[in-house]
Amino acid sequence: MKFLNRLYIDGFILSIAAVAILGSLFPVSGTGQTVLDWTTKIAIGLLFLLYGARLSPAEALHGLKHWRLHSVVLAATFVLFPLIGLALRILAPTVISDDLYTGILYLCLVPSTVQSSIAFTSIARGNVAGAIVSASLSNLLGVFVTPLLVILLMSTTGQATVDPSSVIDIMLQLLLPFMVGQLIRPLVIDWLMRHAEPTKLVDRGSILLVVFSAFSVSMADDIWSTVTAIEIVAVVAVCVLILAAVLGITAFAGAKLGFSLPDRIVIIFCGSKKSLATGLPMASVLFAGQPIGLIVLPLMIFHQIQLIVCAALAQRLAKRSDPEAVTS
Template structure:
């Protein structure tokens, strides 16, 4: 009874069981971080978990359906512009602000957040609940993630160069190609053989998806705890970080909504643009962070992403079910 009451309370604030487990995984890594030989084994397990995760993404994604949706060029161009132009520009601003308050890794985390693709599952789910163009959202989110594994490191390297940092995009893309793109395209090749099996066993594939993410989170925060990340951030730092993430979403959403109105998109497309163009993918961001960044700094780098992810899900879940979206997009 108590568990049901707790879960009902979490749903009222749009925090489901998986997000609660995600938070508890961070707590577990803080109390019992992986160290020594266990950390080595965990690192290898995480490598293969990421490869399996993207193999399943490839096997589940209907590339033909994604390509068919490209004919709606206003929606697709709008989503890509929000994801890979608007967000990076705002992230550069947050990078500048964060330099005065946080460790350098947090600033890098904001840049990384700005370069990531949109979410897939939640964007489509929110679009569906709000009565938007679900097929368009599916295409936009899938295309964003397909391009993101190449565009993300290239954009990040360009912004680091602009901000006085260094980056090696060729090396980053090569690492991603080995661990993410190769399994993804292998999954695409085997999709005709696996799609029926995966459709019949959606619960099992969801467990693998989410289990892989939890493993990555535990590994990243274990390394961060061993490196002393929580000694580098105070509660006031974390509060300010949450405020900056809320401000980022609060700036992006009105721009996205008004951009859809400005170019004359129908209501369904504007809703798809809102839910795809305002979100950033934790499922893609965490695995790529393990490839792109130093292990000891990953926890701080992905902290803005994790906070923004929790905030975007909470806010957009509420908006998808309220008249706010209907009024703005109607």
């Protein structure tokens, strides 16, 4: 137990591993998948409603005005990641296949996650208002920026198009609940300040639902049978290296640029994430007629690694005694 404590492996991280196993052993399909999708959407919507209710309008306005912070996060998402992805071209086709490299480069081009970035920022006692704006802005811009980066940096068949309804879906699922939370804030803020457990439960619950859904879909589509064990190990190793590099660079850049610790937490968590929920639908359009299962496999693996690693990091930051001391 002392060894696990030193590694900051607590119940939340074990829960992530448990639901991943459950999703692999008991994948859902058909009506069950539809129910799971809607349950996840509702949980994410509830998460943003609670964040809207907890944030004062002054805090939200401050988050919107913090463009220096958002610029660093966007630079990490749409500049740093793509550069790393291009540099990894030397691995194909000797270490990994061309299709898997295409997937690795693609994961470097998708936008940041929203719910997990904000949830981990909240757990780590970071700037939640800034995280909401940074993560949402990354996802909104990603609808347009990711296809452009794919066209510029990758060879695709046909023209890459994005359904405009993606923007509407983001607004309905994220921004609308947040605004509703702002409107009902006077009615519920006293109760929420006295009871922190509902927000914590939704924080963690939404992440667990996303993990379960991702592994369930991978098993239902039989993606794992299309690659060898050695290839999977190679992709896992590459994903770990990418995440380690980005976490290190974002932490270093946040400190060198003079950001406060709460803002540096935003840069670390929002700047190091990649969205499976946004990346999968885009891939089905951008890579029509190509081996989509192989292309999205690195994104799926990276998504799970980032959740486990960032969960440990968020828990570690949450336990700090000095609010301005970064735990190494």
